[in-house]
Amino acid sequence: MVKHGFDLDGVLGTSLIEMYSKCGSIECALAVFRAIDRKKLGHWTAIIVGLGMHGMADQVLELFLEMRKNGMHPHDILCRAGCLDEAKNVIESMHMKPNKVIWMSLLGGARNHGNVEVGDYAARHLIDVSPDTVGCYVLLSNMYAAADKWEKVSQVREMMRKRGVKKDPGCSSIEHRGVLHEFIVGEKSHPRTKDIYSKLTEMREKLKSVGHVPDTSQVLLCLEEEKEKEAELENHSERLAIAYGLINLEPGSPIRIIKNLRVCNDCHSVTKLLSSIYDREIIVRDNSRFHHFRNGSCSCKDFW
Ligand SMILES: [Zn+2]
Numbered sequence: 001m002v003k004h005g006f007d008l009d010g011v012l013g014t015s016l017i018e019m020y021s022k023c024g025s026i027e028c029a030l031a032v033f034r035a036i037d038r039k040k041l042g043h044w045t046a047i048i049v050g051l052g053m054h055g056m057a058d059q060v061l062e063l064f065l066e067m068r069k070n071g072m073h074p075h076d077i078l079c080r081a082g083c084l085d086e087a088k089n090v091i092e093s094m095h096m097k098p099n100k101v102i103w104m105s106l107l108g109g110a111r112n113h114g115n116v117e118v119g120d121y122a123a124r125h126l127i128d129v130s131p132d133t134v135g136c137y138v139l140l141s142n143m144y145a146a147a148d149k150w151e152k153v154s155q156v157r158e159m160m161r162k163r164g165v166k167k168d169p170g171c172s173s174i175e176h177r178g179v180l181h182e183f184i185v186g187e188k189s190h191p192r193t194k195d196i197y198s199k200l201t202e203m204r205e206k207l208k209s210v211g212h213v214p215d216t217s218q219v220l221l222c223l224e225e226e227k228e229k230e231a232e233l234e235n236h237s238e239r240l241a242i243a244y245g246l247i248n249l250e251p252g253s254p255i256r257i258i259k260n261l262r263v264c265n266d267c268h269s270v271t272k273l274l275s276s277i278y279d280r281e282i283i284v285r286d287n288s289r290f291h292h293f294r295n296g297s298c299s300c301k302d303f304w
């Protein structure tokens, strides 16, 4: 097609991308996409949906960033502030059935912008296409919690219980001298617990001194007091592992952590800050990607 000089800039390009994605050749779809000189919204949407269909979440995010760099804003389905309803419309008008990645993105966007209505819509579809994904329920539940809709939070829990979906407790591990140390959220049984918690106190002070305000909007528990919510965040498993790493690893060596769940927003901003406060590279592999924290920023550019 490209060789024969067909004009891919218009609808033809979009249809080809869709066709190739649907018949399983995402490479061809990408080749068509790359060959288009003046990419329009339809082209971007088609390739992003195609990559989503093929479960290529990392490339989806890369393309979103590229799309934004190219000045494509309005219907960005990764959901910029205020565009969520448009995003919803774009998804509804797609020729292909949106998959888990697309709904997850919409839900994530809705959560970040506190749009409960769109979040609710996305979550219901997400649960339809992927009823066993714990992450969907957790995102939905967190979103309700942030909006103070505690009744809805318990409905989500009830739904999880009925369907036998279990939320694993957050767990992070770090290796030191050939031994794997595992920390569960709120852990107090590690032999170095005392040192770890005093390190956490030191971390809290340092974070405060650089102006960090804990983002308690995503604390899952129904805690009344702001102080309790902050304490809950502070005990997230990756922070215990980071504290352990700061105490025990050679100065200057990177701290590598593996976490079973998605890193929460507050831990993400805290880890960015810690990487510059302690001048340490911190690498966290959570259940969706690697985060390389260095000099106060993260390789995921806050998309995860
Ligand atoms: Zn956290």
Ligand SMILES: [Zn+2]
Pocket: 268, 290, 291, 292, 298, 299, 300, 301, 302, 303, 304
């Ligand atoms: Zn990150």
